[in-house]
Amino acid sequence: MSAGGSYDMGVHFCREILGTEPPDALGGYEWFTIGGKKMSSSKGIGSSAKEVSQILPPDVFRFLLVRTPIKTHLDFDPVGNTIPNLFDDYDRCLEAYFLKLENKMPKDKAGEVTADYARILELSEVNPLPKTRLYIPRFRTVVNLIKSKNNDLVAFFETQKKNKLNSEEKVILEERIKYARIYLEKYSQEKLDSAKTEKFSPSELQKKFTVQLINQLDILKNKTNKEQIQQAIFESIRQTDIKPREAFTVFYQKLIDKSFGPKASDLIQQLGVEKVIELLSGDREVAITKTTHLFPTLNKPEIFSIDKLVAEKYPSINIGIAVIKNINIKKTDSNLTDEINRFVSEQSHLSNEIISSYPEVITYRKLYKEMGIDWHSRRPSPEALLRRISQKKDLYQINTCVDAYNLVVMKNRVSVGAFDYDKFHFPTMMRYPLEREEIFLLGDKEPTKFKPKELAYFDQLGGYNIDFNYRDAQRTAVTENTKDILLNIDGVFDITREKVEKSMLESINIILKYCGGKVEYSGIVSATEN
Structure with a gap:
């Protein structure tokens, strides 16, 4: 409230003219x-x-x-x-x-x-x-x-x-x-776009997306089916590993020369698949690069393995495993906070609808449904973090290790977890819970009983993480006293080995950046090679 403003004048009128006390200003306003x-x-x-x-x-x-x-x-x-x-x-x-x-x-x-x-x-x-x-x-x-x-x-x-x-x-x-x-x-x-004269130039990743979309549309069995068209779009985004916003920008620029437009599947239906393919075909000559793995297949059953029953049920599972020792975790780091705030500020467009369209979120929801978990009440960790941003809520600040890898989780939408290595009784395993097994989750006062179909991480003392890094156990939580950590990254269904490796590389790098330490070993444990 400014001096001499309406509230100040109102106070004067109340006291000097009306002979009464003015209403409370409730501490002022912004x-x-x-x-x-x-x-x-x-x-x-x-x-x-x-x-x-x-x-x-x-x-x-x-x-x-x-x-x-x-x-x-x-x-x-x-x-x-x-x-x-x-x-x-x-x-x-x-x-x-x-x-x-x-x-x-x-x-x-x-x-x-x-x-x-x-x-x-x-x-x-x-x-x-x-x-x-x-x-x-x-x-x-x-x-x-x-x-x-x-x-x-x-x-x-x-x-x-x-x-x-x-x-x-x-x-x-x-x-x-x-x-x-x-x-x-x-x-x-x-109105803003009409004032711009600069010609749109797609990035290499956007060009790859358009080629992928052409291929997906070209093989559609029913080229007028809206659901099949929409699935082709999402599959192209997933295969290219492009952010939806970047994908839809090049999509609309190619088709209607604008940065946005009507719902993509509706526009394709309106123009016709053949016409859309024709408009997108300028980027067909994108070079195809051969896929190479960033990390080796890890064969350390004395550290971690996937139970046979789980591997048979979910052959697409790929778990990234890394051990980082001699780290120095602090409560906060101003540079890390700035990096997180920059990311949050870039998500002003984010809504629950956009979050629900991300292929990774759809994948984790599919897994939760198969495990008998209601994803409305237990949000997969990437979704839970992004929803806080879309709802304009502050992100939790835990420590420099947890906050660092959570930033990677939000960027890539792939679940990551870190645990106090020295609290484990090895070996660890991903398996189904036994009857009557429970887990004491971080922040809870009572133990939680596992559901029969839940996938969880266990060591020889019991469970330490449930539902692909939904929540952790108290006993293995990473704190400022933690010196060595075990890192895991969860991939299943459409969250491929490549996506797991990308998130693991970025998680390792950001933890080393803000916590120091040295990577003792790292690799991928796949259900098909376990």
């Missing part, structure tokens, strides 16, 4: 800025209430304010993807509200998060909230349909719903159409 500039009526920066109402519906604008913690800086820049992302967040909280109405709240931690989302939505109420679940047309989809000149949005969303829209749902759709047109006219990314 600035609400527009595009990084403080709102100031005297300087002409910011928006009037009327102007803001022309950008966002009242309930969505109130949601923007309510979801932001008190005394937290709020910068609202309507240009680019800010508005579509805001609607996505609003819809996510609206879904939580519907779950609350239906008494279908998840249990444990997931239930707490859902309850928080529902409460944010309730506090954002301007008009009365619906009393039953409604079908909500996604704002981003409305924008894309308007851009593609689809004039019958009601028919489109009724097809999506597989039923007629009721009167309330039509009102919501009409409102979103109104604000989508305003967004496209004034604030969309296309």
